[in-house]
Amino acid sequence: MNARTDFAAVGQGAPRRALSRIDPALVSIVLAAAILWFAPVGMGRYGTYVLTLWLVMAIAVMGLNLTLGVAGLKSLAQAAFMGIGAYTVGILTAKAGMSWYPAFAIATLATFAMGIVVGFPALRVRAHYLAFVTLAFTSLVWLVLRNEEWLTGGTFGLSNIPRPTLFGARLDDALSFHRFVVVVTMILTLAIWWLLRSPWGRAFLALRENPVRAASLGVDVRAYTLLAFAIGSAYGGMAGALYAPLVEFIDPSPFAISASFFLLLMVVAGGSGYLFGPFVGALLGVVLPEWLRFTGGLYLIIFAAIVLLLLIACPKGVLGLAEMLWARAARLVRRTP
């Protein structure tokens, strides 16, 4: 494991050189969190809600980005995992009166475990089977959410989902809940950033680029693909666990198959494999509809058409496109004295 020794060396590096070793991504994450902390000031209740929704969706897309963009697995179950997370929290807090924190932990563990159960049969065979197994799984979860009325409220949904409290302070108003979500999103983004730099993250990348070669270098392909899928699923569950108290009412419709398609499109639109791709993708998927409100129900078509054109022009998404343009501009600047 070369990567491991490299990182050990970084840890022992001279402290005075630490400043130059600070990762720009790390600085961006903290800076962005600080900006988002103050962003909703003067935006009003609804504006704050949209901003918070953006972050919550970004968490789900981030998980899918790990599965798809980093490990190269097509999962169509992210909406289902979001649904499981949202309903776990909804049922445990609104119906059983549990506090949000243990409910969040249970939702995370449950979706992680389910990721392993769902991923195992598919990944045993062939990676592209995962798409179909997860498609089937999403339909099944949706059926259960719709039919088991005694537990999930069926099509009537679950209402009055309470928002979490922090050190005794209630986070009921839009702004304080937004700040709570900003902190959680920052922690989860840092976790992904750390994961991608760790030997595990390197192994995930190796899997996407060349699974056979990764295997010959001693990476346990099956275990790592399963792990990438399970972590990505747990992010979906965590996003759902934040989504439920955000909207305070959940029903099965936002967790159907088309929502899974939509989440995948967001990964690709932002730029799959990029750390900040999910935020750009979720911005397109969540905030764009607000701008396209005047088109009525057409926003989904416009979003899908944008993604389709983007994929044809530049399959690496908005961030890939920006990178390409940046490189081209840099070349132009260098050429002109």
Next chain:
Amino acid sequence: MSELIAYLIVGIATGSIYALAAIGFTLVWQTSQTINFAQGEFVMLPAILVLLAVKLLGVPIPVALLLGAVAFVLLFGVGFKRFVVDPMLPHGVLPLAIATMALAIIMKEGAKDGFSAEAQSFPSPFPSDAIQILGTAISLQFVMTIVVAFATIAALQWFVTRTRTGRQMQASAQNPTVARILGIPVERMVMLTFVINAALAALASFLISPIYLAKFSNGETIGLFAFIAAIVGGFNQVRGALLGGILVGIFDSLAAAYVSTSYRLAVPLALLVVIILVKPEGLLGRKEERHV
């Protein structure tokens, strides 16, 4: 007993329609590695186009059927290949698969906004008189659906294995490089599979819409069943897709009758999981070799 026979025949009828969609799906998959996640929407849309032609142009049904089929094959056979698949293929399989999901959303929402959000009745090309089969009264519609679907699949099988063009098509699918060296117009053969896929989808659409009504959201279930049929039967066989489709249709029909209507979708899904666990290459599939 007679009830069981009735459910079986209904299952075989809807199953043979799923088989049409599954065959198109596997053909396109074989020749261009395109996993078409819009396959369900491909079956949903032609019926909507026909109803649209009737509404806007006021043409009689047979003319509308012809117009709808031709427009669909041009748009989603030739156009799909030319404007979506061709520019994306160099980027690899994954972006293309996701592009078909975007296409699925566009088709579905387009049908909803451009036509109707409600289920519309679709005229059946066959009379609905009942006939007696093994002492059971069966609507002629189901019998004729089975006859038409099976005849189409038999003709396709004959075309693929017995004609020169069909065998060139197979060669292009199995080894495009060698096929090109042998002088086979591979590009034209790939285009042909997309045209056949669109035509099969249109036929499936015209057969299933009288049974399940024409609705923008139909694609989800039909697509799911077509995928299941393709995997259950074996990804690389016309016969496999036929068997898979019929099994899925029968499972669905029996589940609706004997399990529960709210969980009928779960039974074909269970079939899929069992097949993937027990015989992942599909019932009639060949094992795929791994290339290093």
